[in-house]
Amino acid sequence: MSTIVALATGENLAAIALIRLSGCEAHALVRQFFVPKSAHAKLPPRRALFGNWVVAGDVLDQVVVTLFSAPHSYTGEDMAEISCHGSPYIVQTLISALIAAGAVPAQPGEYTYRAYLNNKLDLAQAEAVGELIHSRSEAQHHAALQQLSGSLSAKIAALRAQLLELTALVELEIDFSDQDVEFVPRTQLSELTELLHTELAALRATFRQGDAIRQGLPVTIAGAPNAGKSTLLNHFLQEERAIVSDIPGTTRDTIHGEIQIKGITIRFTDTAGLRETSDPIERLGIERTLNCLQGGIFSFLLIDATTVANNASFEEIDRLVAHLTPNASPLLLLTKADLLAETERQTLLARVQNAYPRYTVVLWGARIGLGEAEVRAWLEARVTEYLPTATGFVITNERHYRALLAAEEETRLLAQGITQGLTSDLLAHHLRQIHTHLANITGEIAPAEVLSTIFGKFCIGK
Ligand SMILES: Nc1nc2c(ncn2[C@@H]2O[C@H](COP(=O)(O)OP(=O)(O)O)[C@@H](O)[C@H]2O)c(=O)[nH]1
Ligand SMILES: [Mg+2]
Incomplete structure (x- = not known):
């Protein structure tokens, strides 16, 4: 070489x-x-x-x-x-x-690739090196380091030990298949399969948290033009990232910014204000806003408190809420509340909260820091929902997730096969498939194109 x-x-x-x-x-x-x-x-x-x-x-x-x-x-x-x-x-x-x-x-990642070829690292650990280099938050760093230390590899090894036990029993039957005996009670096979399925599903399910750790939680900032979206973004970033002006339609494209809450990255997207428009560029911006809003779960919906304070009903809020998907988790912010008198804004808050009991509503006033604590508390609550438990181990890598999902599905087919009385050689086929999916994660079985995609993403010199 x-x-x-x-x-x-x-x-x-x-x-x-x-x-x-x-x-x-x-x-x-x-x-x-x-x-x-x-x-x-x-x-x-x-x-x-x-x-x-x-x-x-x-x-x-x-x-x-x-x-x-x-x-x-x-x-x-x-x-x-x-x-x-x-x-x-x-x-x-x-x-x-x-x-x-x-x-x-x-080549990019060639040092780590050679380390993998020489069994210094398995594939999951090699990927952890890449994730460690790119980690931007405390939680991401922690997850990458854990994977590098081999904890995922150990989990996979434990699953494979379970699988081996199952395989040994099935193979035993194949060897004696001409004698038409059932060496192993089917109930025992079913129990072992059920156990494996549960463990695979539990590990696979940690990806929801793992993905949040790796990608951060996206939060779309949406509302009518001039509601104060860009001001809110800048407030949290503590810099003038987006242009703020009282001319409606200033923000026409999506603008991104990140903050850290409890070691997790919150990825804000400031968007073009939602309104009817004949301007083709603005309309494209609005399409992006809607894609963003509907592509994610979390959003800040901003409503200018001064424009709705004296309204009998809240059509504007209805229009905003109508854009949300059923699983959406929005925070309603009544912006510019600093311009209202204390009693006036409390009355408005009560009325809006009453009209939208499912959502959290806060009074926001960027100029005086009104609502800051509530908004942070809301974000922290979302992060806590997604954070792994203190000892929890999480899957952060999409490739691992897909392999586990495929192994889980094969295990389901295996369980079905056992109940339906499939012959042991057909059961063995499912067992081999499960084995392959698990071995893919640690790289004992890894096609060349998988390797080149993984190491191709590394920087040169690593
Ligand atoms: N008093 C007050 N003015 C605000 C607040 N947020 C935004 N503004 C003003 O409202 C106008 C529109 O703000 P901007 O952030 O550009 O709104 P966007 O179109 O939703 O992005 C600007 O003149 C801001 O200074 C707020 O919380 N309080
Ligand atoms: Mg704006």
Whole structure:
């Protein structure tokens, strides 16, 4: 296998850059360029060695080199890490010299791919490396680290042990099938299958939380033009992300922003105001608003309190609520309530709450921080609904989710087959399918295209 080289520390200008080599020529390549300060003739592994990096007789930089010998490295191959100064010129010259001497530029994720090939990590752990690098919230970080430590792999191993027990019993029957005996009582097979099905379903069901952890909870901010949507977004982001103006129809496209609540990312989408319009661009924006509102569960519905305070009925709110899907969970915000007198706004709140008893209604006044605590409390409640229990283990990866779902479905078919009295060789077919789906997760069985999609998403140098 070729010896690969890449910058591990990314393209941003920094004090130090780290360049990694992996492959059987890694150490020999370093020896071609590296002149240690103190004469270590043999360059001992796992020691940081200071010295000059010399290209074509000229000192390029002062560097620190660490060698790792197979199999005691990240990839399981011979590796070298070269820390040089972060100048793009130094980095480029250093890497070009290594390539001219025979190294090959690494593909995205190739180091981790090699670690997987050398059994340093299983596939679920390799994916966890990618998720760890991309983690943006405390919960996401926690889930990735847990997966990297092998807890998912251990779960899958436990499920496979259960499966093996079941398979052994069924195979026993196949071996003696010509004798037309039922070695294993069908009730025992059914019980074991039921147990496996329950465990698979429980693990698969954690994906709802896992997905929330990975993607964050999306919250659509919707309402009529001028209701104060962009002001609310900016308020929570504490920056002027969206343009605020009293000209209706200012926000024509969706605008995104994130905050963290209890370690979970809340992804706000500020949208174009909902109204009848003949402007084709604005209409496209409104279509996006509706897609956003109907594609998710959580929303803030904003109603300008000053325009509805004196209304006998709330057609405007009815119109907004009519856009929601049946499983929607909206928070109704009566905005600009700071412009109303205290008694006036309390009366309005009571009337709206009375008219929409299923929803939480809050008075909002961006200028004076009115409603801030209630809105945060509402978000926290949604996060708590979605957060795993303290000890809970969650599936965060869609690929794992699909594999578990497929295994669960096969287990259901198996249970059905047992009740219907299918012969053991037909039952064995379902068992093999379940085995394949589970083995896919940890990568014992993984088609090349699955591997290339997974590692293709990694950054170069990882
Ligand atoms: N007094 C008061 N004015 C607000 C509040 N929220 C927004 N506004 C004003 O209402 C106008 C429209 O706000 P904007 O956020 O652009 O509304 P959008 O069209 O829904 O995005 C601007 O002049 C804001 O300053 C609020 O809570 N209180
Ligand atoms: Mg706006």
